[in-house]
Amino acid sequence: MSNCSWLLAGSLALSALVVDSLGAIRVVTYNTSCSGKSIIAPVTGFDTIMQGIGNHHLAGNAQPIDVLALQELDGTSFTTGNSATLPFVVSGLNAIYGANTYAADTVKDPTTGGTGGGPNGLVYNTSTIQLIQTKVIGSASGSGAPRAPMRYQLRPVGYGPEADFYIYVVHYKASSDSTSKNRRNIESTTIRQDADALGSSAHIIYAGDFNFTSGRSETAYATLFAAGAGKANDPANPANTWTNTSTYRALMTESATTCNIRFDFHFVSDAVLNQDGFRLVANTYSVFGNNGSTSFGSSVNSPLNTDLADLANRTQIFGLLTQVSDHLPVVADYTVILPLCVGDLNNDHAVDDADFVIFSTAYDQLQCPASPATCPADLNHDGFVDDSDFVLFAPAYDALVCP
Numbered sequence: 070m071s072n073c074s075w076l077l078a079g080s081l082a083l084s085a086l087v088v089d090s091l092g093a094i095r096v097v098t099y100n101t102s103c104s105g106k107s108i109i110a111p112v113t114g115f116d117t118i119m120q121g122i123g124n125h126h127l128a129g130n131a132q133p134i135d136v137l138a139l140q141e142l143d144g145t146s147f148t149t150g151n152s153a154t155l156p157f158v159v160s161g162l163n164a165i166y167g168a169n170t171y172a173a174d175t176v177k178d179p180t181t182g183g184t185g186g187g188p189n190g191l192v193y194n195t196s197t198i199q200l201i202q203t204k205v206i207g208s209a210s211g212s213g214a215p216r217a218p219m220r221y222q223l224r225p226v227g228y229g230p231e232a233d234f235y236i237y238v239v240h241y242k243a244s245s246d247s248t249s250k251n252r253r254n255i256e257s258t259t260i261r262q263d264a265d266a267l268g269s270s271a272h273i274i275y276a277g278d279f280n281f282t283s284g285r286s287e288t289a290y291a292t293l294f295a296a297g298a299g300k301a302n303d304p305a306n307p308a309n310t311w312t313n314t315s316t317y318r319a320l321m322t323e324s325a326t327t328c329n330i331r332f333d334f335h336f337v338s339d340a341v342l343n344q345d346g347f348r349l350v351a352n353t354y355s356v357f358g359n360n361g362s363t364s365f366g367s368s369v370n371s372p373l374n375t376d377l378a379d380l381a382n383r384t385q386i387f388g389l390l391t392q393v394s395d396h397l398p399v400v401a402d403y404t405v406i407l408p409l410c411v412g413d414l415n416n417d418h419a420v421d422d423a424d425f426v427i428f429s430t431a432y433d434q435l436q437c438p439a440s441p442a443t444c445p446a447d448l449n450h451d452g453f454v455d456d457s458d459f460v461l462f463a464p465a466y467d468a469l470v471c472p
Contacts, residue, residue: 127353143187203221216239237277249280250282267299272340412461
């Protein structure tokens with residue numbers, strides 16, 4: 070290795086990172102509009118929509134749903150347990166993807182009841198997601214949140230606490246009167262107090278039907294976006310300039326037959342955008358079935374709709390979206406990005422002779438492919454494997470265990 074042996078004696082800072090990146094985690098929020106109906110579950114077609122979401126490509130990736138946040142579940146049998154909608158959803162997904170693939174959280178979401186008062190809930194893919202903790206945030210009341218927000222702490226399978234994320238599932242008070250707007254802000258305030266207490270490193274999704282009848286001008290919206298540890302960000306419109314107008318018609322989620330208002334969201338904390346751990350995959354946030362190709366206020370079932378071009382049954386899905394619920398699902402993919410030991414070139418969680426062979430073979434090449442996956446020895450990603458990379462490799466060499 071010519072002039073590099075002297076570096077072994079140095080204790081040097083590791084300024085470059087090899088990154089461990091998980092495949093995508095698909096997260097969906099959907100108001101199923103079941104509350105007050107004498108049925109256990111949404112009308113026929115729900116499973117077809119869910120499978121369509123899994124088959125749909127986002128930034129080139131298609132995969133089954135991992136986390137399904139649900140609002141306005143059937144509440145007619147909601148007594149000691151959770152909504153009867155949840156086992157229906159789980160059963161339908163398992164019929165598609167295999168027995169015991171999906172499960173639902175069983176913690177009851179307190180509600181004030183009545184039409185539109187059905188609870189929130191969560192379904193998750195057990196092969197990819199662990200449910201660590203469920204927490205009811207605040208309480209349901211006639212003066213604040215009609216349905217208590219739910220907070221779920223989740224962990225991607227195969228990872229430790231460093232990959233945990235939280236998802237708040239909410240269904241804010243509806244209507245445009247001042248009392249309803251005030252109640253929405255009470256709910257936002259309650260959520261922010263809880264989220265801020267998690268700290269600025271918490272990876273958070275705020276998901277659900279927020280019923281912002283006045284759009285981003287509402288106080289409840291501003292409360293979520295106020296400075297602080299749990300500050301919300303809008304991944305679909307980072308500049309925060311959207312309005313319920315034709316300009317932003319691809320963001321409209323209500324209703325499926327007259328897409329003219331944005332009620333349903335994924336908001337995310339700063340950590341989801343810029344810290345190691347659970348991260349949003351760029352260019353994946355979308356309203357399923359609405360890509361803005363139809364005019365403002367039109368149905369997704371319009372023949373002008375060009376969305377879901379990768380799905381053979383897209384026409385069937387457009388029709389079902391107008392029947393199953395008055396809302397449209399919102400979908401985004403996330404991933405886990407964590408630093409590993411510099412020098413663990415074969416990702417076996419040790420830096421040893423096997424890694425040294427990889428490094429020495431690549432050492433002093435004039436040019437190395439840009440992708441770390443094809444040239445892992447290029448630790449500083451400058452396109453070469455040279456002394457500057459050995460400075461990073463040497464201190465980690467012969468470590469028995471690599472985090």
